[in-house]
Amino acid sequence: DIQLTQSPSSLSASVGDRVTITCRASQSISTYLNWYQHKPGKAPKLLIYAASSLQSGVPSRFSGSGSGTDFTLTISSLQPEDFATYYCQQSYRTPWTFGQGTKVEIK
Amino acid sequence: QVQVVQSGAEVKKPGASVKVSCRASGYTFTSYYIHWVRQAPGQGLEWMGGINPSDGSTIYAQNFQGRVTMTRDMSTSTVYMELSSLRSEDTAVFYCSRVTDPWGSHYYFDFWGQGTLVTVSS
Numbered sequence: 370d371i372q373l374t375q376s377p378s379s380l381s382a383s384v385g386d387r388v389t390i391t392c393r394a395s396q397s398i399s400t401y402l403n404w405y406q407h408k409p410g411k412a413p414k415l416l417i418y419a420a421s422s423l424q425s426g427v428p429s430r431f432s433g434s435g436s437g438t439d440f441t442l443t444i445s446s447l448q449p450e451d452f453a454t455y456y457c458q459q460s461y462r463t464p465w466t467f468g469q470g471t472k473v474e475i476k
Numbered sequence: 477q478v479q480v481v482q483s484g485a486e487v488k489k490p491g492a493s494v495k496v497s498c499r500a501s502g503y504t505f506t507s508y509y510i511h512w513v514r515q516a517p518g519q520g521l522e523w524m525g526g527i528n529p530s531d532g533s534t535i536y537a538q539n540f541q542g543r544v545t546m547t548r549d550m551s552t553s554t555v556y557m558e559l560s561s562l563r564s565e566d567t568a569v570f571y572c573s574r575v576t577d578p579w580g581s582h583y584y585f586d587f588w589g590q591g592t593l594v595t596v597s598s
Contacts, residue, residue, distance in 0.1 A: 380486075398580070401581070401583075403584040411583070412571060413573075413591055418586075419584075424586070442495060456521055458584075458585075460582065460583040460584060464537045464538065465523040468520070470521075
């Protein structure tokens, strides 16, 4: 199975901060990497697909980059509604796997 | 608009089975896979498998092989996920999601159901 390791596992940030979350795959997955935002009691929300494509309706402050084994999700200016847990997910090979999540908390 | 709506919360005893439904609307049901993801309390997201509504073919994660069955009802655009031999560790929120692959293989979960809490307790 392809393992995805996110870092950090959690972070504290302030509104307006630039936030970067990384996701490292245990083997090359080209650009078969997606990012989701998950808030308690809600369904996960797709933010980025194919490593860098912004899902329709998602604010442009979210961006994704990377290929191969190293990927990044960046929030350019953190907003109050962005406090949540973020997951990366690979669709290169089944079983599809998720990273362990990165919880973004208010500083 | 695309909607994916799941059935309500369930409480089951160990050893029992649970069947969760996932009704899709707002798009052509047979054109997109539906997959299931589990989240145990305090844990991350775990892919369970999925179904192709067009022909009923399925793929299951090895962790659930032999215990999970996914089916569909084309007349109601509904997918079902049945998990058998429940144990306390199966207590979780189960999500279904439409899966899209715009370029033929870059699959992603784009429209999610609201989640169904399944509690396994004696």
